[in-house]
Amino acid sequence: MTIMTTPSEGWDSSYVGEAPPWDIGRPQPAFVRLADRGLLSGRVLDAGCGTGEHALLAAARGADAVGVDFSPLAIEMARRKAAERELAARFEVGDALDLASLGLTFDTIIDSGLFHVFDDSQRIRYAKSLWSVLRPEGSCYLMCFSDRQPGDWGPRRVRRDELEATFADGWEVAGIDADEFEINPGMGTPAVQAWLASLRRR
Numbered sequence: 001m002t003i004m005t006t007p008s009e010g011w012d013s014s015y016v017g018e019a020p021p022w023d024i025g026r027p028q029p030a031f032v033r034l035a036d037r038g039l040l041s042g043r044v045l046d047a048g049c050g051t052g053e054h055a056l057l058a059a060a061r062g063a064d065a066v067g068v069d070f071s072p073l074a075i076e077m078a079r080r081k082a083a084e085r086e087l088a089a090r091f092e093v094g095d096a097l098d099l100a101s102l103g104l105t106f107d108t109i110i111d112s113g114l115f116h117v118f119d120d121s122q123r124i125r126y127a128k129s130l131w132s133v134l135r136p137e138g139s140c141y142l143m144c145f146s147d148r149q150p151g152d153w154g155p156r157r158v159r160r161d162e163l164e165a166t167f168a169d170g171w172e173v174a175g176i177d178a179d180e181f182e183i184n185p186g187m188g189t190p191a192v193q194a195w196l197a198s199l200r201r202r
Contacts, residue, residue: 012073021183027057042107047096048114052078059089068094100132109140116144116155123166140199149193174198
């Protein structure tokens, strides 16, 4: 869950010392459920992959998995995990707003907590960036912070209609379901409210 629009050094600092709230050392349960249904298949991109847990989940289930993040340190940690687990996942430092620069096309894209860090104009750029690398009829599974979460701690809340508006052009919104992000201890709660959007590229 790493923003990709500020200098990478700033995000590298998130991975020094105690793990940040979003880096729980395992995949989010929502994405495990998707993997259990066989939906993380083919060539899979994890946009904003952090230390790689979701790309590694996909790789462990047989996918050709690629993770991209703006933080070189997070990518280094992800590559180390892949080597330790003997999983053939590829990790690259890159900008989620310019995914076409990867020169790859994907069957499936996953986003665990990246969308909600972008402002309104960046959200449209991000949707176009995702569209540019997803094959026609390919699926994107995107989980973001929800306006159902009380208080003002954490990233900007996202409304269901904001997701629908962002992905109105060139996409089919197959579903937006209430879900939860698990987070690291110390935040006062074991989980926060999220939306899990299932999107298809037209």
